[in-house]
Amino acid sequence: MGPTDRSAFPRKLDLRHGRVDLSHGGGGKAMAQLVEEMFGAAFDNPLLAQRNDQAVFDAPVGRLAVTTDSYVISPLFFPGGDIGSLAVHGTVNDLAMAGAVPLYLTAGFIIEEGFPLGDLGRIVASMAAAAREAGVSIITGDTKVVERGKGDGVFINTTGIGVTRPGVAPSGDRARPGDAVLVSGFVGDHGVAIMSTRENLSFETAIASDSAALHGLVAAMVEAVPDIHTLRDPTRGGVATTLNEIARQSGVGMVLDERAIPIREEVAAACELLGLDPLHVANEGKLIAICAAGDAVRLLDAMRGHPLGADAAVIGEVIDDDHRFVQLRTAFGGKRIVDWLAGEQLPRIC
């Protein structure tokens, strides 16, 4: 940008006292300034610098994975992260669950009129840091502003593009009777961390969200066991819902061992207090893996060798079951059905 451009925006964005107003979504000069001084500066990369309404790049060779997620989490800032880092981690993880290497993200912001520019700046900085750490570039974006009372602070959509690895094709329909079911670590941290911040909930906990990008863990896993049958991150609806989805897609049942499922004491206590099943509580830095029984030990070793899989465990097995039930062998030796999350446990967990 040449010297003439500097005069295009006579004053810099006021990050201390400024607020987003409708002109920031109007397509005119105020929006150009927001995009340039905030998004452009934080996400800086050659594709974004094309400054067109789209990014153009050479197609990677192979099979592409594409995923989209809108993030509406409340509150925007929480122990262990914020909507910006979450919007990167969540979408990177959906790519990783296809066994893909994440490459690019797009970012769409829907901002409520009156939102402090400083808070937006913190979110954007966190998003940029998460993207850098995950090795992905935010290559194009969009900004909309809605009137006060027609949104809630900020919503972010990220769409991710990655490239799959040859011979690696995990999918929800590939779980087979006899397969082992693994989880990468403690269950329920994210949901409990968010609940602890909600005003109308009367407990406090030191639990932080587990929000993290899992593509590095997946890289270690597929190197050890390329033929992982299924990978999925148990976000909304928790481990219980994710396993039921897989059971349904694959046409199988599952039996889990309650004692094998890693749950922190504080999470278990909070769930008991709130009358929740930790298996229904959302995670943002955990994954479920399903593989042939003969691969399970090797996969578990690979997971435990990675910082984000240190507490990984084999938690059950896939069985033949026309009903596609997910069952839990309880600590007392009984069995119960682990159902989908039925109603709504906690709105806007992600």
Place this chain on the structure above:
Amino acid sequence: MGPTDRSAFPRKLDLRHGRVDLSHGGGGKAMAQLVEEMFGAAFDNPLLAQRNDQAVFDAPVGRLAVTTDSYVISPLFFPGGDIGSLAVHGTVNDLAMAGAVPLYLTAGFIIEEGFPLGDLGRIVASMAAAAREAGVSIITGDTKVVERGKGDGVFINTTGIGVTRPGVAPSGDRARPGDAVLVSGFVGDHGVAIMSTRENLSFETAIASDSAALHGLVAAMVEAVPDIHTLRDPTRGGVATTLNEIARQSGVGMVLDERAIPIREEVAAACELLGLDPLHVANEGKLIAICAAGDAVRLLDAMRGHPLGADAAVIGEVIDDDHRFVQLRTAFGGKRIVDWLAGEQLPRIC
């Protein structure tokens, strides 16, 4: 899906009386039903049918174009379209403006609690029809629900992926002094159509939005003139802002001929009534093209040969100008500066 699945959702979605509630975004069974019976049924295609959190497909050969847009238009239904068709057209057009062939869309919905399922169904059907007509597949999606008063009916993000044509590389930084500036038809229809529906505006007009997918028009144009320098759709901020963006990116000025710019009488009248410059009013089915002067006649002929370019016109030329001004030679022979849209003309126009 086998017979066992039918029992998964005991009752079908009630499109007549049902409303979206928080459970439809909870990640559990209610969400699975909404995704399956509404989105899955309307958008049906083999990639979406993978039913994973991401779609996986062979990378097209060549250069990819990627674009993202969130749609927050109000009202959701308007003369000439609705948020569903707009969310397809707008994103297809951003791909087309890179000279790309649009291939895939993702769809992210943020729905306000209490939104009628029937209205959502109409929007989804319109989106599906627009996608079919444009020859693009909606391959993966996401559904979030926010509490009443924290959103406004429905917001939709679509991210588009296309493949560029070899030798075709229009970009905002390629306008050169001497180039011709063309517009594909009447200016300002979309904005005026939306304004006419706003309750607090006291005029009526027969003008419908020009919302349309422009990739077919672009195909005809690049066949005639592969070396189009710049293509951009003048949406938010209108023709004036789009030309200023291009002038800034390319480091040039422009002179437009007021009499050459196609504006409908009703649009001009409505703008006069509202004190607006039609050049600041949004379009959703028009494009600006810039090409070498020697290519202009061939390009204009190609545009006029396509139904969406029947009223195309050469409206000005690119000049050398350190100030990067866009100027207008008025009908009376004077000259005035055509500036960026400064404040906010009409919130939520797209």
